[in-house]
Structure formats: structure tokens, C-alpha cells
Amino acid sequence: MADFQRTQTAGSHVVGRSIIYALLILFALYYLMPLFVMISTSLKTLDDIRAGNLVSLPVEITFDAWAKAWSGACTGVDCDGLKGNFWNSVSFVVPAVLISTLIGALNGYVLTMWRFRGSDLFFTLLLLGCFIPFQVVLLPMAQTLGYIGIANSIAGLIFVHVVYGLAFTTLFFRNFYVAVPDEMIKAARIDGAGFFRIFWRIILPISPPIIVVCIIWQFTQIWNDFLFGVVFSSGQRQPITVALNNLVNTSTGVKEYNVDMAAAVIAALPTLFVYVVAGKYFMRGLTAGSVKG
């Protein structure tokens, strides 16, 4: 963008650039430090942790802490590690992401191509829903899940995440479809194509970019959720974030920092993986989800 260099002398230019790069690298080290500390601690033995320090490398690399975090660490009453909770998380995150994305796509389609009287009001109502602190729905939802009979179940978590994810997914698709030219849809309607046929044949084929953004956003949100998990599930059914928090707070015996860190990395791996593979879409989701409407 702004090209200021030409107005400066060569000497001050080099100094200026060096300062900029030095600052950027310092910040980068600062942001990387916790990840480095987590990984290196998770590969150390307890003796190694006590003898070394935060930034020292493992004397010898061992995966014992990882094995224990995965299948032997205590997360409250049980001592069978995070593996059960990991698969719990997978089993409600995947359906919740897919369902909320599909409904969001249909909603966005209606809100842009099939607007009717009141549909804008509906959108505003939904949009305001993005802003409520979820604490304000926790108590009634806990009651309601009990009434329906899906309290403390995977189905209950899917339900909650779909319901409170719809505002965002609808917003994503609506904002994407707003830019689709009306003419395409009008022509199809004149040709007699109906609601679902237009959706299937015209809208879905142009949607992959926003579908990816939406899925990544929802996946990150739901995988990382702690509030719904800790309130609406217990024991064996808890998602991995809740289990991680229990593991770290379980105070029996010696504090095993290496196991804590291995558990934290395990909990972070799926979203980190998505970030590394599809960072571009991740960023798009962040900016699309934030600059609302």
C-alpha cells in the first residue's frame, strides 16, 4: 500500500526497515512462545521439567505424557484419559456443523432470493440473537433439555449447538447470496424452475466458498465451546474442552505438567489442523462473521 520509502534517504530507509522487521519478528516469537512451551513440555519427563525451564528443549523426547493424556489421565472420577471425550466431541461437532450449515444455506437463500413481507424483520431478530450472552438462556435450556429427555446426551449438545449456531450460519449465507445477481434467478423462475430446483441447480453450485467458510467457522466454534459442554453434559459425555479443564484441575498426587500440556495440544490439534490447512477460509470467516450485516 502506502509507499513512503521513496521520500526517505537510503540510510534511514535501511534502519527503518530493520526496525520494522525486528518488531514483527519479536511479536511472532511472543505469539509462538506458548505453543512452543506446550509442545516441548509435553515431550519432557517430570524430572526434566524440574531440572530445566520453560524454554529449554527436552533432554530426551518421550511420548509418555501423550499416551497418558490420551488414555490414562484422570479427568475427575474416571482415569481413562481424553480419548473418550475426544470422540464425544467429534460425534456432536460433525452433525451440529453439517445441520446448522445446511439450514443456514436455505435460510440465506430465502432471505435473499425469496424475500417476503416480514423476512427482513426476521433477519434482524436473528441477528440480534448473535449478541446475547448465552448465560441468559442456560437455565431455561437446562430445564427444556430435561423435559424433552435429551439432557446430558450427544443429541442434546447437537440440538443446542444447532439452535445457537443458526444466527451465524444464516448471516454467512445471506451476506454471500446478496451479491448473486437477481437476473439468474429471475430467468430460472420464468423457465418454471421451483424453489428447490433453483437452490439445487443454481445456488448450491456457486456456494462452495461460503460453505467452506461456514463449516470452518462452525467447527472451530463448536469444537472450542466450553460453556454449553460444562452446563449440559457430565461425566462420560463431556466434550474434550471440559475434560481438559477437569484434567488440569484434578489435584490428586503429583502435578504432571507434561500430561496437562499434552492434553491441551490434543484438544487443540483438530482446530489447529483446520487452521493450517484452510487458514485463508478461516480468516475470511472471522472477518465475515465480525463485520455483521
Place this chain on the structure above:
Amino acid sequence: MNPSLSEAAPNSRPGRGWRDRIETALPRIVLGPTLLCALIFIYGFILWTAWLSFTESRLLPRYEFAGLLQYIALFQNERWWTALTNLGIFGSLFIGVCMVTGLLLAILLDQRIRAEGFLRAIYLYPMALSFIVTGTAWRWILNPGLGLQHLMRQLGFETFTFEWIITPGMSIYAVVLAGAWQSTGFVMALFLAGLRGVDDAIIKAAQVDGAGPVRIYTRIIIPSLRPVFFSSLIILSHIAIKSFDLVMALTGGGPGFSSDMPATFMYTFAFNRNQIGLGAASAMMMLMTVVAVVVPMMYSETRRHRRG
């Protein structure tokens, strides 16, 4: 256009009455479930919580009206005041640090930097983590026994002390530290997108007029980022008011309840201490805080947009 789309011409088809009616009703039918969900699970539940906050509910919900009892109890509760004070401290510092660092990083990155994408990815990756992971990591880093303090003492700073996390009155600053680490990259991304949208022509014109870089930034570029400041402000205050996971993982609200925030207060009283009424009242106060902070900001921004 796909030829199969044109095979059905509706005007020539017999029995189009009910088909047409369904076809016209379809958009409403599709939106119906979401509308119902929003009305029940957002707006209905808010009213439900509001009602609970006016009752004496403790372990089980009760629905006899009891007036402002819970709100009076809430504001007589020392712990609630700690939570509010902490929200004030955390909110202002967290927002301030994120905004300043985020803007600085964005401006630095915007200087035709080699490996910009790589650096950007590094600043932004904490956003992919759960606050629980962030909290766990920082809890270890800030651990006085073997963490940063230990490191500095090993490096020869024998008297170096860094015990925020176990010091009442300081633990909330530890939450700021970890929270800002997680969210700064996000603000940086927003500002960077904003900087890329600034009109080059204006900057060229200012340069021709002899304005230096500092002047161009403070007088032209930063003021033109006003919408980005607003959206960051809205998002960050929203994160601050809802802060729950990070506190739970980093300090658990402790030592004692010195780093409690409204969200952890609500959780503790509603779900651990069987004080449903009090929990509901604190949740309503959180909602009102969000409304008081976010709605005016959004309103003023949309009005600016409408006026052009």
C-alpha cells in the same frame, strides 16, 4: 442455462392451484423452523430467565413472583461487586491492549513485508484455539514454581517475582495477558483488511503535498479506519462481557473469588450453589450490559452508513 430448467412451464400445467400455493408458501415454510427456534430459544428463554430472576428459586425453579429480591441480594453480594470490578478492569485493558497492538501489527505488516502471509498466520493462530487451551498454557507459563519466574531466576535474576496468578488483586491481570494474546491477531486481521481498503489516491495526494508518513497515518489513514474501530470495539466488548472459559481455565476465578467475572459468577451460583434466582438475575444483568454497550454502538454505526 441448464436446459432441464425450462421443461416445466407452470402456466400450461393443470392442477396448479395447490402446487402453486405450496410453492409460494415454501420460503415461509423453510424459514419457519428457524423463526420458531429464535422466538422460543432466544426471546422466549430471555423472558423465562427474566421471570426466574423475579422469583425465590433456589435448587428448583419456582414461579411465584417475589419482586426485586434477587437483584437486591445480587447488589449486596460482595462477590458480584468483585465480578463487576474485574469486568471493568479486564474489559478496558483487554480492549485497549488488543486495539493498540492489533493496529500496530497491522500497520507494520502493511509496509510491503516479505513473508507477510506467514507472519499473519503466526499472529492469528491463537484464534483457532479454545480459550480452555489458552488458559491451560498460560497457567503453566505463569506458574510461579516452574514457569516464567523459575526461568528468569535460572537466568540469574534471583529476585525476579511474577506471581500474578496466585495473588488476589493481580490474578485478573493474568487473565488480561492471556486474553490479549489470544485475540490480538483477530483485531490485527480486521485492521489489515481496513488498511488495504484505504484509497491510494488520497495517500498519493497527501504525499505530493509533502505530508510525512506519521502525519499521513495519524491524519488520514487511521481516521478512515473508523468502521474497523467500531466493529473491533463491539466484538471485543462482547468477548469481554462473555468471558468465561478463559477465567475458568486460567484461575478458576481464584485465588478465592478474586478473578471472578459476571459469567463465572452466574455459572457458580446457578449451577454449583443452587441459587437459580440469583444466577438468573446475574444473567439478566449481563444481557443488559451487552444491550447497553453494543446497541448504541451498532445504532450509531448503521445511522452513519445510512447517511452515507
